[in-house]
Amino acid sequence: MTLQFIADGLISGSLIGLGAIGITLTYSILRFSNFAHGDLMAWGAYGTLAVVGGIGEVVGGAAPIGALSFGWPLILAALAGMVMTACLALLLDWLLFARLREKGQSIIVVMASFGASMALRSLLEFIFSSSPAYYSRGIQMAMPIGFGIRITPDQIVLLGVTVVLVTAMHLFMSRSQTGREMRAYSQNPALARVVGIDVSGVVRATWIIGAALACAAGVMVGILVQIRPLMGLDLLLPMFAAAILGGIGSVPGAVLGGLIIGLSEAAAVQLIGAEWRSAVAFGILMAVLLVRPVGLFGRAER
Amino acid sequence: MSILQVKGLVAGYEPGLSIVKGASIQADEREIVVILGPNGAGKSSLIKAVAGLVPVTGGQVLLDGRDITHGAAHLRVRQGLAFVPQTENIFPLMTVDENLRVAGGVLARCEVQGRIDETYVMFPDLARQRRLAAGSLSGGQRQMLAVGRALIVHPRVLMLDEPSAGLSPKFVEMVFARLGEIRRAGLTIVLVEQNARAALAIGDRAYVLVEGREAHEGRAATLWDDPVVAELYLGQRRSA
Numbered sequence A: 001m002t003l004q005f006i007a008d009g010l011i012s013g014s015l016i017g018l019g020a021i022g023i024t025l026t027y028s029i030l031r032f033s034n035f036a037h038g039d040l041m042a043w044g045a046y047g048t049l050a051v052v053g054g055i056g057e058v059v060g061g062a063a064p065i066g067a068l069s070f071g072w073p074l075i076l077a078a079l080a081g082m083v084m085t086a087c088l089a090l091l092l093d094w095l096l097f098a099r100l101r102e103k104g105q106s107i108i109v110v111m112a113s114f115g116a117s118m119a120l121r122s123l124l125e126f127i128f129s130s131s132p133a134y135y136s137r138g139i140q141m142a143m144p145i146g147f148g149i150r151i152t153p154d155q156i157v158l159l160g161v162t163v164v165l166v167t168a169m170h171l172f173m174s175r176s177q178t179g180r181e182m183r184a185y186s187q188n189p190a191l192a193r194v195v196g197i198d199v200s201g202v203v204r205a206t207w208i209i210g211a212a213l214a215c216a217a218g219v220m221v222g223i224l225v226q227i228r229p230l231m232g233l234d235l236l237l238p239m240f241a242a243a244i245l246g247g248i249g250s251v252p253g254a255v256l257g258g259l260i261i262g263l264s265e266a267a268a269v270q271l272i273g274a275e276w277r278s279a280v281a282f283g284i285l286m287a288v289l290l291v292r293p294v295g296l297f298g299r300a301e302r
Numbered sequence B: 001m002s003i004l005q006v007k008g009l010v011a012g013y014e015p016g017l018s019i020v021k022g023a024s025i026q027a028d029e030r031e032i033v034v035i036l037g038p039n040g041a042g043k044s045s046l047i048k049a050v051a052g053l054v055p056v057t058g059g060q061v062l063l064d065g066r067d068i069t070h071g072a073a074h075l076r077v078r079q080g081l082a083f084v085p086q087t088e089n090i091f092p093l094m095t096v097d098e099n100l101r102v103a104g105g106v107l108a109r110c111e112v113q114g115r116i117d118e119t120y121v122m123f124p125d126l127a128r129q130r131r132l133a134a135g136s137l138s139g140g141q142r143q144m145l146a147v148g149r150a151l152i153v154h155p156r157v158l159m160l161d162e163p164s165a166g167l168s169p170k171f172v173e174m175v176f177a178r179l180g181e182i183r184r185a186g187l188t189i190v191l192v193e194q195n196a197r198a199a200l201a202i203g204d205r206a207y208v209l210v211e212g213r214e215a216h217e218g219r220a221a222t223l224w225d226d227p228v229v230a231e232l233y234l235g236q237r238r239s240a
Helices: A004-030 A037-059 A072-100 A106-128 A153-175 A177-187 A187-193 A198-224 A231-246 A249-271 A274-291 B043-051 B073-078 B096-106 B109-122 B124-127 B139-151 B169-184 B196-202 B227-239
Strands: A143-145 A150-151 B002-011 B019-030 B031-034 B054-061 B081-084 B155-160 B188-192 B205-210 B213-221
Touching: A004 A037, A004 A177, A004 A198, A004 A231, A004 A249, A037 A072, A037 A106, A072 A106, A072 A274, A072 B205, A106 A231, A150 A231, A153 A177, A153 A198, A153 A249, A177 A187, A177 A198, A177 B019, A177 B096, A187 A198, A187 B073, A198 A231, A231 A249, A231 A274, A231 B031, A231 B043, B002 B043, B002 B139, B002 B196, B019 B031, B019 B043, B019 B054, B019 B188, B031 B043, B031 B169, B043 B054, B043 B081, B043 B155, B043 B188, B054 B124, B081 B139, B096 B109, B109 B124, B109 B139, B124 B139, B139 B155, B139 B169, B155 B227, B169 B188, B169 B196, B213 B227
Parallel strands: B019 B213, B031 B188, B031 B205, B081 B155, B155 B188
Antiparallel strands: A143 A150, B002 B019, B002 B054, B205 B213
């Protein structure tokens, strides 16, 4: 047995964790399980691909940065992709979710998110086809880092990017006024209104942050694996498992939950076979719901 | 001069099912107005409707002459109307300091710390526990935090829903003493209270609400002995 699963698990876990942040925020603030969140991830990845293509058309191909498989155009395109995905999420909310939320039945909003998910996925297949796409076709050599673990330069950099994004997110939620307002609203929406919090601002911030991080995760999946219309759907169960394992509403919890799911999946692949990979997230999800429904960082309100 | 006028307010949670049925009250500057009434009279619903938490289907709410009847709840706070709910009036998973700071979004950024420091001077207990989760505070301390947070935004009118509910007599005395101080600092207070004797002791005027509308109004000092009020509401309590 090698320890390679640790590196593989940390990398896939950090992607799951980034996606789970949006799910946990949507669940705790907007009070519904957004099953279209994975498709925002896929749209972010494809939006970024389109912008990279556009930049390539205008300025020509750019050389990769150092040992990485991608260059500056992808970084710029990912930032543009985050903005576009946030706009898409706001549009979805305006067209669909906000109208249904007003009716006050969260199950209708959840069912609408299923519909939105299918529509978004089909649209991607219609526009880009269901064939896999890549940001780069270059092959990276994995470097040995000891203990029998090998890791590529892309993987190292993307792990660093994840750490930066998660730290920034944690500081935003704990130190900024908007972050405090989002936490306050998730605890008690009616009280939040009477302390002067603008609910529409909180809703906007939730969509923007969740969608931008989903895009970041989607681009990372695109860099490390490939881009497919189904990429978000494949990650949906692990992301929900991570959000619930970490405790709904907790950003550090979502990330830690993602890492635990990622490591467990990678260990399962190595120990009992790749066909059991998906079952691990489901098993963890069931165990958490039965043993500690509030998750690792969730607390029952007093 | 009246700073808060409620004219014929009709409000309720469900369409066609009004709880507040044409209530009219007013509060003058630097006045403590007490709203009394039997259980189910619609007292809490009335001030929640004034705060923007219960849908209004008729009547008017004027704050300093401006119609705020259909304004969003958070805008009413910005216009100077603060409300302290009876229960669940703090954010339990946030620290005491964060509870105060989150209400400061209405203020200019440079003003927030000064207002928080003033709150800690007024409620020294809170200053000592500023880094604790608000959910770990005692009932009385929670009430102080809720009042302190409402005052952060420099309101002109402070509305409280049964601030003495569930508190020990010592804390009830402390809460009402603080309300007296707040009024002396220039605020108007509208107080819904079941503890009629304590509320009337600090109030200037009082309304008795019965079945969703005001049935009687009078000076707080004399209301206790008013036979009409005794018949409407206080009779059972006083004979008890």
